[in-house]
Amino acid sequence: MATTVPPTEGVEPGSNGVLVEVHDLVKYFPITSGVLRRHVGDVHAVDGVSFEIARGEVLGLVGESGCGKSTLGRTLIRLIPATRGSARIGAQDIFATEGAELKRLRRRVQFIFQDPVGSLNPRMPVSDIIGEGLVAQADAENQWGKRSVRDQRVGDYLEIVGLRRDYARRYPHEFSGGQRQRIGIARALALGPEFVICDEPVSALDVSIQSQILNLLLELRRDLGLTYMFIAHNLSVVQYISDRVAVMYLGKIVELAPVDALYEHARHPYTVALLSAVPEPDPRRRKRRIVLKGDLPSPAAPPSGCRFRTRCWLREQLGDPELCETEEPPLRELGGGQSAACHFTEKISVDTIEHASHRVTLGEAAVDEIDPAA
Numbered sequence: 377m378a379t380t381v382p383p384t385e386g387v388e389p390g391s392n393g394v395l396v397e398v399h400d401l402v403k404y405f406p407i408t409s410g411v412l413r414r415h416v417g418d419v420h421a422v423d424g425v426s427f428e429i430a431r432g433e434v435l436g437l438v439g440e441s442g443c444g445k446s447t448l449g450r451t452l453i454r455l456i457p458a459t460r461g462s463a464r465i466g467a468q469d470i471f472a473t474e475g476a477e478l479k480r481l482r483r484r485v486q487f488i489f490q491d492p493v494g495s496l497n498p499r500m501p502v503s504d505i506i507g508e509g510l511v512a513q514a515d516a517e518n519q520w521g522k523r524s525v526r527d528q529r530v531g532d533y534l535e536i537v538g539l540r541r542d543y544a545r546r547y548p549h550e551f552s553g554g555q556r557q558r559i560g561i562a563r564a565l566a567l568g569p570e571f572v573i574c575d576e577p578v579s580a581l582d583v584s585i586q587s588q589i590l591n592l593l594l595e596l597r598r599d600l601g602l603t604y605m606f607i608a609h610n611l612s613v614v615q616y617i618s619d620r621v622a623v624m625y626l627g628k629i630v631e632l633a634p635v636d637a638l639y640e641h642a643r644h645p646y647t648v649a650l651l652s653a654v655p656e657p658d659p660r661r662r663k664r665r666i667v668l669k670g671d672l673p674s675p676a677a678p679p680s681g682c683r684f685r686t687r688c689w690l691r692e693q694l695g696d697p698e699l700c701e702t703e704e705p706p707l708r709e710l711g712g713g714q715s716a717a718c719h720f721t722e723k724i725s726v727d728t729i730e731h732a733s734h735r736v737t738l739g740e741a742a743v744d745e746i747d748p749a750a
Contacts, residue, residue: 393430393431394428394429394430394431395429395430395431395432395433395465395466395570395571395603396428396429396452396463396464396465396571396603396605397428397462397463397464398425398426398427398428398452398461398462398463399426399461399462399463400424400425400426400460400461400462401422401424401425401426401448401451401452401458401460401461401462401463402422402423402424402425402458402459402460402461403421403422403444403447403448403451403456403458403459404418404419404420404421404423404459405418405419405421406418406419407419407676417676417677418676419675419676420626420627420675420676420678421444421447421627421675422444422447422448422451422627423444423626423627423628423678424461424627424628425444425448425461425624425627425628425629426629426707427622427629427632429571429603429605430603431570431601431603432597432601432602432603433603433604433619433620434597434603434604434605434606434617434618434619434620435604435605435606435618435619435620435621435622436606436608436614436615436617436618436620436621436622436635437449437605437606437607437608437621437622437624438607438608438609438611438614438621438622438623438624438650439623439624439625440625440672441609442672442675443624443625443626443627443672444624444626444627444675445575445607445624446490446575446576446607448607448624449487449573449575449605449607450487450575452470452485452573452605453485453486453487453573454470454471454478455487458471465481465484465485465570465571466484466570468481468484470485479512479513480513482509482512482513482567483513483567483568483569484569484570484571485569485570485571485572485573486564486565486567486569486571486572486573487564487572487573487575488557488560488561488564488572488573488574488575488577489560489575489577490575490576490577490579490580491580492553492554492556492557492559492560492580492581493548493553493556493580495560496548496556496559496560497548498547498548498549499547500547500548501544501545501546501547502530502534502543502544502545502546502547502548502559503526503527503530503544503545505548505559505563506530506533506534506544506559506562506563506566507520507526507527507529507530507566508563509563509566509567510526510529510530510566510567511526513567514526527544529566530544530562530566531544533562533565533566534559534562536562536565536596537558537559537561537562537565537592537596538558538592539555539558539559539562543555552585553580553581553582553585554581554582554585554588554589557577557578557580557581557585557589558589558592560577561577561589561592561593561596565596565600565602569602570601570602570603571602571603571604571605572602572603572604572605573604573605573607574593574604574605574606574607575607576607576608576609577589577593577606578590578608578610578613579608579609579610586613590613590616590617593606593617594617604617606618611650611651611654612654614635615635615639618635619634619635620632620633620634620635620713621633621634621635621638623638623644623646623647623650625646625683625684626672626673626675626678626683626684627675627678627683628683628717629707629717630644630646630647630684630707630716630717630718631643631644631646631647631714631715631716631717632707632714632715632716633712633713633714633715633716634712634713634714637712637713637714638714639651642724643710643714643716643718643721643724644684644716644717644718644721644724645684645688645689645690645691645718645724646684646687646688647716648666648724648729649666649667649668649689652664652665652666652729652733653665653666664730664733665733666689666729666732666733668687668689669687670686670687672687673686679701680701680702680704681699681700681701681702681703681704681705682700682701682703682704682705682717682718682719683704684718685700685701688700689732690718690720690723690724690728690732691720693723693728693731693732694720694723697719697720699719700719700720703719705717705718705719
């Protein structure tokens with residue numbers, strides 16, 4: 377990196393203190409009907425999610441499309457209001473903060489968007505795109521309201537993300553997809569945040585560019601003392617960048633574990649199915665897969681009990697236990713920092729996984745079964 381910016385004030389890279397605490401976070405979207413827009417139901421986008429993120433940690437968040445990953449991130453940063461629940465960054469209550477305090481909170485929490493094209497205003501030069509937040513947060517102490525001070529900071533952060541200072545005069549259409557995403561990263565970091573939510577920041581990029589952006593994010597984490605929540609579909613990307621991984625299904629976290637423990641021994645049947653769908657890099661090896669039956673249930677009418685029960689391969693092997701239908705499994709600690717929301721997680725073994733994948737290998741899967749990685 378050509379330019380070095382000191383870490384955010386109060387942040388100690390690699391420290392073990394908890395930075396972000398989320399408790400029982402719920403986000404429902406109302407369903408209305410008729411001319412009078414009567415409330416007839418709710419979409420349970422995020423439904424009782426709790427977790428912590430240590431200072432300097434990268435928490436990966438994975439799951440199928442529609443499971444609530446992006447909604448969780450946007451609710452946490454208050455781009456959309458929470459239905460209920462609490463969230464804190466340090467000692468500050470994110471949802472209870474208003475007015476001038478909320479404005480200062482914006483400096484501590486920033487967001488990197490998925491689409492590097494749609495997230496940048498095509499009518500604004502890069503200097504104004506990155507500097508827009510600085511103008512909004514300007515005060516007598518930081519002097520960001522002065523054009524010379526703001527331009528200096530914009531140039532510094534362009535260099536930090538691997539771009540030239542003179543790119544500040546250009547417009548978004550003059551850049552490649554990877555360069556646009558670097559501009560988006562610079563915009564998020566210009567205010568000096570502690571916590572950055574990355575909403576699938578590499579999914580729209582070529583594979584070769586993805587690795588560059590991931591390495592850049594890791595360098596920035598080290599140099600600036602950042603903490604990330606990294607939302608993604610690609611399990612290989614999550615494995616590379618994360619310290620811990622949370623797996624979401626239909627608005628709930630069903631497994632939370634250190635990255636090595638999760639990839640070596642997943643403890644929830646949904647996670648096992650996801651990992652079985654990760655492509656095998658060696659074309660000479662044929663990987664057995666667990667293919668889930670049916671479609672993802674509607675978040676407007678989630679199943680009773682365990683939300684995964686309608687597609688669960690383990691429940692089929694156990695003879696369709698009634699407990700899965702009547703009682704919702706809690707996210708319980710299993711040791712080694714690993715938690716899973718499954719009544720029968722202890723039943724998951726090499727034999728049960730082999731049996732589930734063997735049925736698919738023999739061609740006994742139904743024609744309407746859906747690949748969990750799709």
